Amino acid sequence: MAVYCPRCGNRDVIDPRFCYSCSDGVADAARATEVVEAVAAGARDAARILGDISDPRALGVIVAAAQSDSPTVRRHALRALGGIGDTRGIQAASASLSDPDQEIRREAIAALADMGEGAADTIAERLGDPEDRLDAATALAWLRDNRALEPLAMALDSDTLVQDLVFERGHVAALARVGGTGAIPSLERAADRVAAADANLPEWQTVQAASTIAQALSDLRDPRADQIVDRLRSRFGRLYVMPAGPLETYLAPAHARRTVPRWSFTLEPSDEPITDPVGKVGGQPVWVEDPAWPLGSDGGPTTFMAQFAVPGRPGLIYLFLDPSDETYESPGLVFAQPGAGPESTIPLLEGPTFWSEVSGPPRYRANMVLRMVESRIVLEPGYDFDDWQVLLDDPDVSRDDDRDWNKVGGNPLWLQGDETPDEPGWRFVFQFNATTMGREMADGAECYGLLNDDRRGRFVIQSH
Numbered sequence: 001m002a003v004y005c006p007r008c009g010n011r012d013v014i015d016p017r018f019c020y021s022c023s024d025g026v027a028d029a030a031r032a033t034e035v036v037e038a039v040a041a042g043a044r045d046a047a048r049i050l051g052d053i054s055d056p057r058a059l060g061v062i063v064a065a066a067q068s069d070s071p072t073v074r075r076h077a078l079r080a081l082g083g084i085g086d087t088r089g090i091q092a093a094s095a096s097l098s099d100p101d102q103e104i105r106r107e108a109i110a111a112l113a114d115m116g117e118g119a120a121d122t123i124a125e126r127l128g129d130p131e132d133r134l135d136a137a138t139a140l141a142w143l144r145d146n147r148a149l150e151p152l153a154m155a156l157d158s159d160t161l162v163q164d165l166v167f168e169r170g171h172v173a174a175l176a177r178v179g180g181t182g183a184i185p186s187l188e189r190a191a192d193r194v195a196a197a198d199a200n201l202p203e204w205q206t207v208q209a210a211s212t213i214a215q216a217l218s219d220l221r222d223p224r225a226d227q228i229v230d231r232l233r234s235r236f237g238r239l240y241v242m243p244a245g246p247l248e249t250y251l252a253p254a255h256a257r258r259t260v261p262r263w264s265f266t267l268e269p270s271d272e273p274i275t276d277p278v279g280k281v282g283g284q285p286v287w288v289e290d291p292a293w294p295l296g297s298d299g300g301p302t303t304f305m306a307q308f309a310v311p312g313r314p315g316l317i318y319l320f321l322d323p324s325d326e327t328y329e330s331p332g333l334v335f336a337q338p339g340a341g342p343e344s345t346i347p348l349l350e351g352p353t354f355w356s357e358v359s360g361p362p363r364y365r366a367n368m369v370l371r372m373v374e375s376r377i378v379l380e381p382g383y384d385f386d387d388w389q390v391l392l393d394d395p396d397v398s399r400d401d402d403r404d405w406n407k408v409g410g411n412p413l414w415l416q417g418d419e420t421p422d423e424p425g426w427r428f429v430f431q432f433n434a435t436t437m438g439r440e441m442a443d444g445a446e447c448y449g450l451l452n453d454d455r456r457g458r459f460v461i462q463s464h
Contacts, residue, residue: 008355020048021355032058036065051076054083066092078107082114113139113364120145141174142364148178156190165209176216195235211240252401258383262410264403267375279309279377284350288315288337293348298324305354310408334449334457356438384410406432415446415462425453
């Protein structure tokens with residue numbers, strides 16, 4: 001039966017000693033040995049921790065684990081070897097290249113890619129194996145090794161190109177990475193073949209294949225590549241392509257009906273615990289009055305997520321998540337200090353805290369890792385519309401402002417309709433996009449906090 005981790009509040013763990021959400025990738029030799037032994041015994045959570053290890057102190061234990069009799073231990077140990085990235089692990093990863101399990105060979109190739117150019121010759125030895133050729137070429141492309149060019153270009157000449165791109169897409173981006181603008185002719189031929197694909201193929205497959213090629217071309221930032229993307233768009237219509245480079249925040253122009261003061265916010269990660277009574281996400285709450293940790297629907301402590309400071313309003317507003325509520329009918333608790341607080345609390349100063357999904361360090365196989373991150377809420381003054389209906393009624397308003405969705409104070413911008421209770425006294429206090437805070441809660445979740453004049457609170461999640 002799952003229990004909750006007393007440190008971070010994660011309810012999806014079997015044994016709190018192996019909570020993957022707050023392992024932080026840190027493990028000395030003794031801790032690494034404990035984790036490896038747990039994985040060998042079948043501990044699911046420990047396997048995730050093993051693969052997440054990036055601590056050089058564990059190298060010797062991980063090298064030995066890569067030769068384990070257990071395929072599960074071997075696979076996750078190889079992932080850890082890549083995370084550590086020490087070239088002393090090349091021999092252990094190389095030994096796994098002859099493993100009969102293709103997934104283990106794939107992990108070995110990925111680990112070698114993360115060890116850098118010193119492992120390139122070892123990876124290149126797999127170019128002669130039909131089963132491993134594409135994995136090896138893609139890994140060499142990560143290292144910008146030109147030996148990747150020929151096999152990657154040949155892969156785009158496959159008779160089953162569209163179906164291949166549905167299940168294996170990384171080699172297209174890899175070709176653009178290692179070939180640069182020199183890859184444009186190969187990508188153009190592939191684009192033309194997808195555009196002329198068999199009409200009996202499902203449309204979603206051809207659109208996905210075209211999108212994959214268009215993304216690689218777009219990333220090259222070359223006018224010749226852009227012309228090919230335009231041809232694909234004229235053939236297929238909408239393509240799923242992210243713009244090259246970081247997305248720019250959309251800032252709406254001033255409007256006469258933006259009259260409601262609000263404070264949009266961004267998050268500024270902190271290396272030190274934030275102990276001042278200011279807005280923040282993660283860490284431990286800063287109590288304005290006596291500690292009053294809310295209890296969840298199962299009677300256990302909830303998870304502290306954030307505290308908000310609204311300019312002009314005394315004290316703080318707290319948000320705790322209830323991980324024991326699986327229906328999302330009461331997913332969180334909002335309350336203020338000074339104030340009465342929730343009905344069921346315990347005088348706990350510190351307790352389970354919020355953990356986020358963040359991008360791991362740059363690696364060949366990009367991954368999201370779970371980390372306990374504490375961030376300061378940085379406010380920017382601005383204005384909301386007095387009525388969001390203006391977005392639909394006024395032809396001069398093209399869209400909302402990106403800053404309208406993460407804020408304290410102002411006028412709520414509801415995603416799926418107003419959920420303010422009908423009874424009097426309810427006031428909007430904050431809203432945010434779940435991914436901004438570091439963890440998706442539903443399908444593109446937007447989250448809202450409201451308080452009543454009698455200090456009751458309400459937390460609402462709406463999703464796309």
